[in-house]
Amino acid sequence: MANQGRWGRDLLMLSLLLGALFGYGLGERALWSPDEGRYAEIPREMVVSGDYITPRLNGVKYFEKPPLFYWLQSISIKLFGVNEWSLRLWTAVFAWLGCLAVYVSARRLFGRRAGLVAAVVLATSLLYYAMGRIITLDMAVSVLLSCSLLAFLWGTLEPVGPQRRVAMWAFFVFAALATLTKGLIGIVIPAMVIGSWMALVNEWRILKSMYLFSGVALFLLIAVPWHVAVSQANPEFAEFYFIHEHLQRYLTKHRAPFHKAWAFVPVLLLGLFPWTAFLVQAIHHNLPLSWRQRQQHKEAVFLILWAGLVFVFFSVSSSKLIPYILPMFPPLAILIARYLAAAWEKEDWAGIRSGYWVFLATSLLLVVVGLATAPHYVEGYSDAAKLAGSMYAVAAVLVLGALATLILGRHFGFRKAFLSMTATAVLMLIVMSGSLLLFDQSRSVKSLAGVLKPRLRPSDVVASYHAYYQDLPVYLQRRVTVVGWRGELSFGAGVEDVSSWIVDDAALWQKWNGPATVYILVDRERYEKLRARSEHKFYPLAQTDFHVLLSNKVGPTERRHSMAPHGLARFRFPYVLPDGEETREENI
Structure with a gap:
């Protein structure tokens, strides 16, 4: 009976501690493309359509994986809605x-x-x-x-x-x-x-x-x-x-x-x-x-x-x-x-002693490599200083934790060293997890979707240009038009007619110059190329360090002075000048 009680206490203690570890900050980070967007959008479409047999991604048949995880995600969506916490819960x-x-x-x-x-x-x-x-x-x-x-x-x-x-x-x-x-x-x-x-x-x-x-x-x-x-x-x-x-x-x-x-x-x-x-x-x-x-x-x-x-x-x-x-x-x-x-219970095992040194050496190696490659990872970020600060924090945790483990192990035995190593690992993981928020603007278009969603009307067209931003339909909770890209949608696009929303450039520009309001999400490099060589008029609504949100129409919102949401540069508004004059952009 006492043994059964100990089983119960252990399971309760582990359940609470592990729940806290895996649940802490679970919904803070935006959904990252491609995987998180994909495996959130498929169950979202199941809930909307009521079809739990045929998985679809952005309205296209998607048979790469079976449906159990999608079904579980659908339950979470029905219970808690479409948000990062509910989608990561399972x-x-x-x-x-x-x-x-x-x-x-x-x-x-x-x-x-x-x-x-x-x-x-x-x-x-x-x-x-x-x-x-x-x-x-x-x-x-x-x-x-x-x-x-x-x-x-x-x-x-x-x-x-x-x-x-x-x-x-x-x-x-x-x-x-x-x-x-x-x-x-x-x-x-x-x-x-x-x-x-x-x-x-x-x-x-x-x-x-x-x-x-x-x-x-x-x-x-x-x-x-x-x-x-x-x-x-x-x-x-x-x-x-x-x-x-x-x-x-x-x-x-x-x-x-x-x-x-x-x-x-x-x-x-x-x-x-x-x-x-x-x-x-x-x-x-x-x-x-x-x-x-x-x-x-x-x-x-x-x-x-x-x-x-x-x-x-x-x-x-x-x-x-x-x-x-x-x-x-x-x-x-x-x-x-x-x-x-x-x-x-052993006083001194050679393998344990060598493990302390391997832990220290590996930590130092990771710190050196991480700091040496940091400029590559923070390139293009406006808040690169924050990213660098997170890297230094992780480095400090690793080095100090590894040194503490070595000292405790040598002077106080393996139990203290194990606790030190565990604490170092937990603290490292928490600091690293928190720092991932800073990568949201490169891996997610959540901030731009937040600007776009309040503007949308059912008749508006939202296009993903020469890429498929997998989290975009999740945050907009609607299908998007994909321009000049098929990728993993190729099979589904080839077995049924999806030509109204999987389109080429010609179809996009036909809509762009028509009466409907069209929004394009594009990466900054392609945006610069479009602006340099296109005869079409673009009205940038918002931008991050990596993506730009464009429209073919200018509305009253763009005429008002407004600050962008957190994480965005200021909105930019182009005044289109008469033929022969240069188009200029101006902060508003």
């Missing part, structure tokens, strides 16, 4: 659930201390924390895959009976939900990890007690209906989704540097920071000493295989994005936690 919830799942599983495998440390390590790893605050599918699928594999591992520890059945059913359910979130990796990764583990430790007999018939039935019951429904409604779906989005995307070669086979090595090392300092020691600690001993370390072997195979699978893939290796972070957190828990 990503934070999944990050929170992932840490709790790691705690429960690590405690079941290696004890209470390992469970608590595993939750801390996972929550404060740089990439995991960051992805818990960005609207993408990666956190959701990572947590669902992790829950699936952890449920399977838990099930192998239970005798045949009700508890094993529930655990194995949970494995199939979570795998199905992962499949409904990001496609066939919900099947491929669990099958790859479990099959390799069974072969390595010669545990094929588990197949007889996995409740395969009922488990597969559960999987199909959850994963299949939407795939059937969307295929019936859209005959073109199956070929694009299964062939193009899965097979061809995995195999098609890219020449970009990030698509090299080693690309995920720096992602892993930086993404696991600061706990990278103990990664090598943890792997060595958990590896069986000999081939024969693998049977006595089956759980550790499973976790190592899980992390390693995910890394290899995505490294071999021709399609690589930074968050793809996120599913390897939960098993690595458990492995590191097992090592750190074993060192908790």
Whole structure:
């Protein structure tokens, strides 16, 4: 009974602390393009249209991903409206659930201390924390895959009976939900990890007690209906989704540097920071000493295989994005936690001592590289001084925290050093998260949408020029015209008539010179080119350091003196002079 009470206290404490960590400032930053705009707009359109079968992006069919995350986002929109907090809520919830799942599983495998440390390590790893605050599918699928594999591992520890059945059913359910979130990796990764583990430790007999018939039935019951429904409604779906989005995307070669086979090595090392300092020691600690001993370390072997195979699978893939290796972070957190828990009561482990120095050296390296490259990242920003100030603040936190960890570890033992390292990581993440607000004007058009939305009438045309600003339709809560760009809308634009809002330059200028009021959002470089060589009249309404909002009409608002909202330069108003004279711009 006392043990159950401690489980409850731990879960309550972790739930509150993790909720505060992932929830703090969740809605402060604007939606960033492309990912956050995309994964907010699709569910918004579902809510507006009532069609939860066929995903659409800016009114165009969008079959790149299954709909589970969109459905969850739709619930959030209905409950809390369209805002940054509600749209990021589910990503934070999944990050929170992932840490709790790691705690429960690590405690079941290696004890209470390992469970608590595993939750801390996972929550404060740089990439995991960051992805818990960005609207993408990666956190959701990572947590669902992790829950699936952890449920399977838990099930192998239970005798045949009700508890094993529930655990194995949970494995199939979570795998199905992962499949409904990001496609066939919900099947491929669990099958790859479990099959390799069974072969390595010669545990094929588990197949007889996995409740395969009922488990597969559960999987199909959850994963299949939407795939059937969307295929019936859209005959073109199956070929694009299964062939193009899965097979061809995995195999098609890219020449970009990030698509090299080693690309995920720096992602892993930086993404696991600061706990990278103990990664090598943890792997060595958990590896069986000999081939024969693998049977006595089956759980550790499973976790190592899980992390390693995910890394290899995505490294071999021709399609690589930074968050793809996120599913390897939960098993690595458990492995590191097992090592750190074993060192908790020890006076002096060489691996722990070396970890302090690695943490300090890595922190110094990051500070030097960060400050050296700072001019590149702040180029073009009017508030570059604030950005530089945030970088100096992060640098101070890292250096002072790493020094404190080293001193405390050497003089007061590992417990104090662990607390110092955790505090350093939390403070670093909070300062970095707060500084991201300063990048809003380059990654979002929220401020310009705020200027435009009160002016809009239903008949007005809003055009995104030679780009698709994915957050624009979210903030305007309406479809926009996309000019001279197709990108990821190409497939959907090719299977149905979208010619009224996916247009070329000629169609835009025809509307521009017509009776309707037309607004264009364009980046500053293209705006300067348009102004220099176009015969069309432009009336700039507002601008940021990176984008300009134009209109083809001048209204009474532009004739009044007005200050722009926070983050915008002053409005500019061009007076169009008679032919032969130069157009001049004047601050008003």
